Amino acid sequence: MAESKHLCDCQQQVDEVKCLKRLDVVIKEYREKPGALIPVLQIAQGLFGYLPEVALKRISLGLDKSYSEVAGVVGFYSFFSTVPRGRNLIRVCLGTACYVRGGKQVLEAIKKHLGIDVGQTTPDKLFSLEVARCFGACGLAPAITVNDDVHQRVKSAKVHEIINSYRKVPKGKAARQKRVKS
Ligand code: FES
DSSP states (O other), X not given: OOOOOOOSSOSSSOOHHHHHHHHHHHHHHHTTSTTOHHXXXXXXXXXXXXXXXXXXXXXXXXXXXXXXXXXXXXXHOTTOOSSOOOSEEEEEEOSHHHIIIIIHHHHHHHHHHHXXXXXXXXXXXXXXXXXXXXXXXXXXXXXEEETTEEEOSOOGGGHHHHHHTTTSSOTTHHHHHOSEEO
């Protein structure tokens, strides 16, 4: 499966034309390959930062698939988003191990601290919140991720500290400093 990373500088101020041109190149490259839809969607999300309707239409046409099929795949996988995400993506695990060890309370604490619900982005565009089902860190539950960082044994009372540590750190730097935190 292709990596979902940003391939151009259009995440903040979307230069739609530029991104669409890049997307056309990607579609051309993948159109003859079997199972092209998901990798192309991943790359498109990397280009735009999310999956706008215009990109989905372009992919539908380019890969010769119905729009409803493309939209259906996007809706099925939680890692695809049709709304712009914030600079930092927080994902709270609600898998069984995390749930029974307080994952729900951690989620509530994050929602309260940020003032947003699951699937929403803060007005300053710094944080988006999603839920997930198991990061493979069950032994040290409850776990959350912030971008590429995994935080384990998270306590509701401490979520503000975790979140605040991302307010001024450029995206990616925290990940380089400490990939796994417990
Ligand atoms: S259930 Fe949360 S990391 Fe596995």
